[in-house]
Amino acid sequence: MRTQYDSLIVLLGARFLSPYIMMFGLYVIFHGHHSPGGGFQGGTLLAASVLLVRVAGGRLVARRQIKEFITTPLAAVGVVIYFATGMTALVAGGSFLDYGHLPFPGINPVLLRYYGILSIEIGVGLAVMSILIMIFDNMAKGEDFV
Amino acid sequence: MKTIKMLILILFFSVLAYGTVDLPYRGDPDNLMNRETSITGTPVAGNYYIRKAYEDAGTINMVTVVLADYRGVDTLGEQVVIYSAGLITVLILRRNRRR
Amino acid sequence: MCDFFLGHYSYWLTMFLLCIGLYGVLMKKNLVKKTIGLTILQSSIILFYVSIAAKWDATVPISDPSRPVTDASNYLNPLPHTLMLTAIVVGVATLGVAFALLMAIFNRYQSLDEQEILDMIE
Numbered sequence: 001m002r003t004q005y006d007s008l009i010v011l012l013g014a015r016f017l018s019p020y021i022m023m024f025g026l027y028v029i030f031h032g033h034h035s036p037g038g039g040f041q042g043g044t045l046l047a048a049s050v051l052l053v054r055v056a057g058g059r060l061v062a063r064r065q066i067k068e069f070i071t072t073p074l075a076a077v078g079v080v081i082y083f084a085t086g087m088t089a090l091v092a093g094g095s096f097l098d099y100g101h102l103p104f105p106g107i108n109p110v111l112l113r114y115y116g117i118l119s120i121e122i123g124v125g126l127a128v129m130s131i132l133i134m135i136f137d138n139m140a141k142g143e144d145f146v
Numbered sequence: 147m148k149t150i151k152m153l154i155l156i157l158f159f160s161v162l163a164y165g166t167v168d169l170p171y172r173g174d175p176d177n178l179m180n181r182e183t184s185i186t187g188t189p190v191a192g193n194y195y196i197r198k199a200y201e202d203a204g205t206i207n208m209v210t211v212v213l214a215d216y217r218g219v220d221t222l223g224e225q226v227v228i229y230s231a232g233l234i235t236v237l238i239l240r241r242n243r244r245r
Numbered sequence: 246m247c248d249f250f251l252g253h254y255s256y257w258l259t260m261f262l263l264c265i266g267l268y269g270v271l272m273k274k275n276l277v278k279k280t281i282g283l284t285i286l287q288s289s290i291i292l293f294y295v296s297i298a299a300k301w302d303a304t305v306p307i308s309d310p311s312r313p314v315t316d317a318s319n320y321l322n323p324l325p326h327t328l329m330l331t332a333i334v335v336g337v338a339t340l341g342v343a344f345a346l347l348m349a350i351f352n353r354y355q356s357l358d359e360q361e362i363l364d365m366i367e
Contacts, residue, residue, distance in 0.1 A: 033205045035307070038213065040334050075232060079225050086222070097218040113203040117214045120221070127225055128334070131232040135341040142239030142348060151271050155264060162260045171252030173299045175318040180300065182317070192322040197315060199323075200308055208306040208323045213330065224331045231338035235345040 001140040004058040014056035018065075021049035029125045033114070039121040043128030050133055059140070071134040078127025085119050255296050262289035276350070276357045280343050287336050291329050298325040 005011060022045075029042030054062040086097040094101030099116025100109040107115075170177050178185070182193050195216065199208040203215055213221055266289060269282025298321050306323040308314050347357070354362050 032210050033207055035207070036209070036305075038207075038210050040330060072236070075229055079229055082222060082225055086218075097222075099215065110202070110204045113215060114205060117203065117205065117210060120214045120218070121210070124221070124225065127229065131228055131338070134232050135235050135338075135345075138235045138239050139341075139345060139348065142345075142352075148272070155268055155271065158267070159260060159264045162263070163257055166253060166256040166260070169253070169256060171248070172255050172297060173252075173301045175300050175303075179297075180318070180322060192324045193317045195323055196306070196317045196320050200314060206308045208308065208320070209326050209330075212323050212327045217327065220331060224335060227335055228338045231342050234342050238342075238345045238349050 001055060002059050004061060005056050010056050011061070014052045018049045018053050021052070022046055025049060029121060030118075032121050033117070039124030040128055042121075043125040044132065046125065046129040047132035050129075051136055054133075054136065054140075066133065068137050071130040071137065074130040075127050075134060078123050078125075078130065081123030081126070082120055085116060085123075089116075256293070259289050259293040259296070262292070274359055276347055276359060279359075280340070280347070283343075284336070284340060287332075291332055291336075294325045294329050294332075298322040 025042045025045030025048075027042075028037040028045060029039060032038035032042070050062075050066055053065055085099070085102070088103070089098050089101050090096045092101050092103040099113045102112050102116060104112065104115075174180075179190070179192065181190055184190050195208060195212050199211045200206060203211045205211050263286055266282045266284075266286030269285060270279050273279055273282065300318060300321055303319060303321050304312065306320050306326070308320070312319040314320070350362070351357055354365055356362060356365075
């Protein structure tokens with residue numbers, strides 16, 4: 001997993017397919033309200049598009065797509081987005097994770113719940129993607145013998 | 147030793163198959179699970195979520211509403227579980243490189 | 246008799262899959278094969294929960310204008326699907342931790358056979 005695969009066709013195919021899978025993953029996250037999908041499914045598809053280039057190309061090629069030190073803070077940012085919408089609802093007068101009391105003026109409570117669910121799904125997708133990439137990176141790094 | 151293990155496995159499968167004789171038919175809309183009120187008078191969860199999901203959240207996908215709105219605290223707990231699993235793989239595989 | 250078989254065959258198939266996973270955990274000597282047996286056992290439990298949420302003549306839980314929402318026997322029960330979404334993702338994370346532990350064991354003992362590792366510990 002650390003060196004490049006020997007054939008050139010494998011690397012070319014992975015580089016060609018990866019942006020389309022990433023676009024489909026974003027589509028699945030944002031259409032979670034109208035069709036089957038949501039945060040977890042879209043996050044897994046985004047992680048699959050990054051892992052394809054990592055398996056086919058080795059570490060030196062794949063560092064240009066997403067660097068390795070950036071996945072750990074990104075996972076924490078995903079969990080913090082989820083927690084922040086809950087705390088905003090608590091501070092603004094309702095109970096924890098009650099999206100009807102979010103402090104945006106002039107929108108009725110049904111549409112406030114719609115946007116609260118959307119922000120939660122974005123946080124979940126970001127966290128799942130970066131944690132799956134983080135697990136693969138650490139397993140590929142730690143495979144040397146004592 | 148291997149024959150004892152195979153016998154235990156076959157015994158386990160027969161005990162499980164005997165235990166499913168009393169379960170209700172799969173898909174019956176008059177289950178105890180699919181009714182409107184339970185036997186003590188409280189409302190049953192699945193039926194309430196089907197009837198009230200669109201007028202509470204404006205979303206036509208009922209599974210997303212249940213996951214993020216009615217059961218939001220479970221999803222938060224799951225985020226913490228996944229994040230800690232990612233941190234565990236960082237911490238286990240780090241000791242071998244520093245020797 | 247035919248009604249009884251058609252109503253219960255899904256439970257028996259799910260338990261057969263559970264016994265296949267349990268066979269892998271009990272009978273195999275390699276540690277990786279035991280982990281794969283645990284994964285098969287987990288998949289059978291998820292399949293059991295998802296299969297009991299079905300109803301006769303019902304559609305997926307996305308509301309359709311031609312079938313009114315007030316009659317709840319038009320749609321499947323959405324609650325087991327939601328709980329199993331959480332269970333699947335937690336299972337994937339636990340599998341990642343299990344393989345990290347297996348790599349640490351191999352780096353320490355140079356073997357993945359359970360009898361050799363037990364002999365080396367004592």
